Amino acid sequence: MAKPTSDRRWAFDTLAIHAGQAPDPQSGAVMPPIVLASTFAHERLGAHRGFEYGRTGNPTRNTLEACLAALEGGSEALAFGSGCAAITALLQTLRPGDHVVACDDVYGGTFRLLDKVFGPLGVVTSWVDMTDLDNVRAALRDDTALVWIETPTNPMLRIIDIAAVAKISHAAGALVGVDNTFATPALQRPLKLGADVVAHSMTKYLNGHSDVIGGALITSDEPLAERLRFIQNAAGAVLSPFDSFLVLRGLKTLPLRMERHCASAASLAAWLEGRPEVERVFYPGLPSNPQRALAARQMSAFGGMISAVIRGGLPAVEAFLGSVELFTLAESLGGVESLIEHPATMTHGSVPRAQREAVGVVDGLVRISVGLEREADLRADLVRALEATALA
Numbered sequence: 001m002a003k004p005t006s007d008r009r010w011a012f013d014t015l016a017i018h019a020g021q022a023p024d025p026q027s028g029a030v031m032p033p034i035v036l037a038s039t040f041a042h043e044r045l046g047a048h049r050g051f052e053y054g055r056t057g058n059p060t061r062n063t064l065e066a067c068l069a070a071l072e073g074g075s076e077a078l079a080f081g082s083g084c085a086a087i088t089a090l091l092q093t094l095r096p097g098d099h100v101v102a103c104d105d106v107y108g109g110t111f112r113l114l115d116k117v118f119g120p121l122g123v124v125t126s127w128v129d130m131t132d133l134d135n136v137r138a139a140l141r142d143d144t145a146l147v148w149i150e151t152p153t154n155p156m157l158r159i160i161d162i163a164a165v166a167k168i169s170h171a172a173g174a175l176v177g178v179d180n181t182f183a184t185p186a187l188q189r190p191l192k193l194g195a196d197v198v199a200h201s202m203t204k205y206l207n208g209h210s211d212v213i214g215g216a217l218i219t220s221d222e223p224l225a226e227r228l229r230f231i232q233n234a235a236g237a238v239l240s241p242f243d244s245f246l247v248l249r250g251l252k253t254l255p256l257r258m259e260r261h262c263a264s265a266a267s268l269a270a271w272l273e274g275r276p277e278v279e280r281v282f283y284p285g286l287p288s289n290p291q292r293a294l295a296a297r298q299m300s301a302f303g304g305m306i307s308a309v310i311r312g313g314l315p316a317v318e319a320f321l322g323s324v325e326l327f328t329l330a331e332s333l334g335g336v337e338s339l340i341e342h343p344a345t346m347t348h349g350s351v352p353r354a355q356r357e358a359v360g361v362v363d364g365l366v367r368i369s370v371g372l373e374r375e376a377d378l379r380a381d382l383v384r385a386l387e388a389t390a391l392a
C-alpha cells in the first residue's frame with residue numbers, strides 16, 4: 001500500500017507526520033533511519049543509487065527536505081547547519097553591487113550578516129519600516145535583487161503584508177524572501193502569498209525542543225533552487241543526519257505544539273495588558289493591536305511570542321528577570337519550555353542603540369517565548385516577577 005508522502009490532498013497535520021516518509025524499503029522501519037555514512041558505494045563506474053558523498057546528499061537530510069517542502073508548499077527545500085547558514089546561502093546568490101531592501105526590525109543575526117559580512121563584499125542594504133508600503137516603494141531601485149521580510153518581526157512582533165510587498169517588489173524585478181521562523185508554516189505560508197523563498201531557523205519552532213541548531217530554505221522557483229543546491233554543496237553548510245532526524249521528529253508535533261503555544265500566548269498577552277507594572281504589550285492577536293486584521297488575513301493564529309515593556313526601565317527589568325523561576329532567562333524561542341530574554345542586551349546587542357530604539361527595542365523591553373507548560377503556572381510565575389519590579 002502506498003503511503004501518503006507529499007501528496008497535496010493531505011492536510012497539514014497529516015503531512016507533518018508523513019510527508020517524504022514512506023517506511024524504509026529495506027527494513028520496513030516506520031521512522032526514517034539515521035544514515036550516518038559520509039560516502040556511498042558506486043555499483044560500478046557511473047552508477048550509484050542517488051547518493052555519492054554526504055555533503056552533496058544524505059538520505060536522512062533528503063527526507064527532512066521533502067517534508068519541509070511539503071509543509072511550506074514549495075517544490076524544493078534545503079537544510080543547513082543553522083538558520084544563519086541558510087540565510088547566508090541565499091545571500092551567496094547575490095553579486096557585488098546588488099541592492100537588498102530589508103525590514104528594519106529584523107533578527108539581529110540577519111542584520112549582522114548583511115551589515116558586517118555581505119556589506120564589505122559589495123552588497124548594499126537599505127533598512128526600511130515595511131509596515132508602511134510607501135517605504136518599500138521608495139527603497140526599491142533598478143539594482144534591487146532581494147527584498148527581505150520578517151513577519152511577525154523580532155522582537156516587536158509587527159506584521160508586514162507579505163502579499164502586498166511581494167507584488168510591489170516583483171513589479172520592480174526583485175526576488176522576495178520571507179523569514180518564517182516566528183510563524184512557522186503551521187500559521188503562515190509565504191509562498192502562497194507570493195514570496196519566492198522562505199527561510200527558517202529550525203532551531204526554533206520547527207525542531208521545537210531546543211536541542212538542534214538548524215536552518216532551511218524552501219522555494220518553488222526552479223532556477224533559484226538549482227543555484228541554492230549548488231551553493232549548499234559548494235559552500236557545505238549542511239545539516240547533519242542526526243539533527244535532520246531530530247527535526248523530522250519535532251515536525252510531527254508542530255501543528256499540536258503551535259496550537260498550544262498560540263492559545264497560551266493569546267491568553268497571557270491579554271492578561272499582561274491589564275497589569276499595572278506593564279507599560280505596553282506587543283502581540284498581534286490583541287484587540288488593541290492596530291495590525292490585528294492584517295495578521296488575521298495572512299496568519300491562521302497569532303503565534304507564541306509576546307513582547308512587553310516593563311515600567312521602571314533597566315532596574316525594574318533586572319528585578320523582573322531575576323525573579324522568574326519557571327521562565328528561563330535565555331536567548332532563542334520556540335521550544336517546549338518557556339524562555340524570556342532582554343533584546344537590548346541579548347539578541348539585539350549587536351544592533352546600534354539608536355537603530356534599535358528607533359524600532360522600539362528600549363531598555364524596558366522583554367521578549368517572552370511562551371512554552372507548553374500549564375498556563376496557570378506560567379501566569380503565577382509572572383505575577384511573582386512583576387510584583388518584584390515594584391521593589392526595584
Ligand SMILES: *Cc1c(COP(=O)(O)O)cnc(C)c1O
Binds near residue numbers: 201
Ligand atoms: C534564530 C533566528 C535566526 C537564526 O537562526 P540560527 O539557527 O540561530 O542560526 C534567523 N531568523 C530568526 C527570525 C531567528 O529567530
